[in-house]
Amino acid sequence: MGSHSFERSITPFENREALLDDYTPNTLVGRDDELDEYHEALEPVIYGEQPNNVFLYGKAGVGKTAATRYLLRNLEEDAEQYPDLTLSTAYINCDGFETSYRVGVALVNALRPPQDHIPESGYSKSEVYAKLWQDLDSRGGIILIVLDEVDHINQGEDSILYQLSRARENENLQNARVGVIGISNDLTFRDRLSPKVRSSLCERTISFPHYDANELREVLKQRANVAFKDDALTDDVIPKCAALGAQASGDARHALDLLLTAGDIARGNNEGVVQEEHVEEALERVEKKEIEEGISDLNDHERYILYALATLSAEGKTPVRSREIYPRYQHVCSLAGRDEHTGRWLRDHLDELGMLGILSLTEKNEGLAGGKYREYDLQQDLGLVVTALEETLDSIGVHESLSSYYNGK
Numbered sequence: 001m002g003s004h005s006f007e008r009s010i011t012p013f014e015n016r017e018a019l020l021d022d023y024t025p026n027t028l029v030g031r032d033d034e035l036d037e038y039h040e041a042l043e044p045v046i047y048g049e050q051p052n053n054v055f056l057y058g059k060a061g062v063g064k065t066a067a068t069r070y071l072l073r074n075l076e077e078d079a080e081q082y083p084d085l086t087l088s089t090a091y092i093n094c095d096g097f098e099t100s101y102r103v104g105v106a107l108v109n110a111l112r113p114p115q116d117h118i119p120e121s122g123y124s125k126s127e128v129y130a131k132l133w134q135d136l137d138s139r140g141g142i143i144l145i146v147l148d149e150v151d152h153i154n155q156g157e158d159s160i161l162y163q164l165s166r167a168r169e170n171e172n173l174q175n176a177r178v179g180v181i182g183i184s185n186d187l188t189f190r191d192r193l194s195p196k197v198r199s200s201l202c203e204r205t206i207s208f209p210h211y212d213a214n215e216l217r218e219v220l221k222q223r224a225n226v227a228f229k230d231d232a233l234t235d236d237v238i239p240k241c242a243a244l245g246a247q248a249s250g251d252a253r254h255a256l257d258l259l260l261t262a263g264d265i266a267r268g269n270n271e272g273v274v275q276e277e278h279v280e281e282a283l284e285r286v287e288k289k290e291i292e293e294g295i296s297d298l299n300d301h302e303r304y305i306l307y308a309l310a311t312l313s314a315e316g317k318t319p320v321r322s323r324e325i326y327p328r329y330q331h332v333c334s335l336a337g338r339d340e341h342t343g344r345w346l347r348d349h350l351d352e353l354g355m356l357g358i359l360s361l362t363e364k365n366e367g368l369a370g371g372k373y374r375e376y377d378l379q380q381d382l383g384l385v386v387t388a389l390e391e392t393l394d395s396i397g398v399h400e401s402l403s404s405y406y407n408g409k
C-alpha cells in the first residue's frame with residue numbers, strides 16, 4: 001500500500017488556478033467581433049443612459065460568460081472615473097430556478113447583504129416583485145442584471161423577463177435604470193419566447209460561434225503561460241488539447257479541462273513535464289466526467305430514451321431513425337412501469353439530447369424517394385453511457401443486450 005501522506009514534490013504548475021473555470025483572463029483572445037458588438041451594446045452605461053438589454057447565445061464553452069465577466073469588470077473599473085455615475089451589477093445563474101418567483105427571490109438576495117436575505121418561500125410573487133422594485137430604486141443609478149442559463153426558466157413562468165426588461169416603461173422603477181443581459185446555450189430559447197418578451201429582452205442579440213482549433217490554441221497558450229512553469233509542456237500538448245476541443249464542438253472549457261487534467265496526471269506521477277500521453281489519459285477522464293454530468297441532469301424519460309438507444313447500439317443497429325427508437329423506448333417505459341410520451345415528444349427530445357452532445361444526429365436527404373430525416377447514435381462510448389445510466393438500470397432492470405457492459409449489482 002502506498003503512503004497517503006501529503007508532501008510537495010515535482011509539479012509542472014506555477015499557478016494551477018489559472019486553468020479553473022472561474023478564472024477570468026486579462027484579455028480574451030479569439031472573440032474580437034463579439035466583444036466589439038457587446039461593447040457597443042453596453043456603451044450607453046458609461047453616459048448614465050438606459051442600457052440596452054442584451055441576449056447572448058451560443059453553445060457551451062464558447063466564452064459567453066467569460067466575455068460578460070471581462071466586459072463588466074472593465075465597465076465597473078472605467079465607471080469609477082465618473083462621479084455622477086452609479087453602476088451596480090448582479091449575476092444570477094438560473095440553473096435550478098425554473099420560475100420567475102425563484103429568480104425574483106435570488107435577485108432580491110443578490111442585491112442585499114446576507115443578514116437581510118428573504119426566504120425562498122412565504123411571500124407572494126407580487127410581494128417579491130415589490131421588494132425587488134423597491135431595492136432597485138433605492139440603489140438607483142444603472143443596474144446591470146446578468147441572467148446566465150436563462151433558458152432554465154420555464155416557458156409560461158418567465159414574466160420576470162418581461163418585467164425586468166421593461167421595468168422603466170412599465171413604471172415599476174422611477175430612479176434606477178436596469179439593463180438585462182440574458183445568456184443561453186439553448187439556441188431555440190429565443191424563438192420560444194413570446195414576441196413581447198423577445199422584443200424587449202433581445203434588444204441586442206449577439207451570437208457566439210464555436211472556436212476553431214487555431215482560436216483554441218491561442219486561448220490555451222494564454223492560460224498555459226500563467227498556469228505552468230517554463231518548459232513544463234512538450235510542444236504537442238497545446239495543439240492536441242486544441243484539436244480535441246475543436247472536435248468537441250469548439251468548446252474552450254473542454255480544451256482547458258484537458259490541459260488541467262493532463263497537468264494533474266503528470267503531477268500525480270511525479271513528473272514535471274506534461275506530455276501528449278497525459279492528454280490522452282486526460283481525455284478519458286474528462287469525457288467520462290462530462291457524460292456523467294450530462295446524464296445526471298436528465299429526467300427519467302430522457303434517460304429511458306438514452307437507455308433505448310444504448311440497447312440499439314449494443315445490437316449494432318445504430319445509427320437509427322426516431323421511428324425505430326420509439327418501440328424500444330416504449331419497451332423501456334413498460335419495464336419501468338411508466339406511461340410513454342408521444343413520438344413527437346421523442347423526436348424533440350432526441351434533438352435536445354443531440355444538442356447536449358449526449359447523442360449524435362445526422363441529417364439524411366434521400367431526395368424525392370426518401371425525403372429528409374435524421375439518424376441518431378450514441379455520441380460517447382457505450383460502456384461509458386451504461387455506467388452513467390447505472391441508477392436507471394438498477395431500478396428498472398438490465399436489457400439483455402447490455403448485460404456484458406453492465407457490472408453493477
Ligand SMILES: Nc1ncnc2c1ncn2[C@@H]1O[C@H](COP(=O)(O)OP(=O)(O)OP(=O)(O)O)[C@@H](O)[C@H]1O
Nearest residue numbers: 021028029060061062063064065066185219252253
Ligand atoms: N476567449 C477566451 N479566452 C480565454 N479563456 C476563455 C475564452 N473563451 C472561453 N474561455 C474559458 O473557457 C471556459 C468556458 O467559457 P465560458 O464559461 O465563458 O463559456 P460559456 O459560453 O459561457 O458556456 P456555458 O454556457 O457552458 O457556461 C472558461 O473557463 C473561460 O474562462
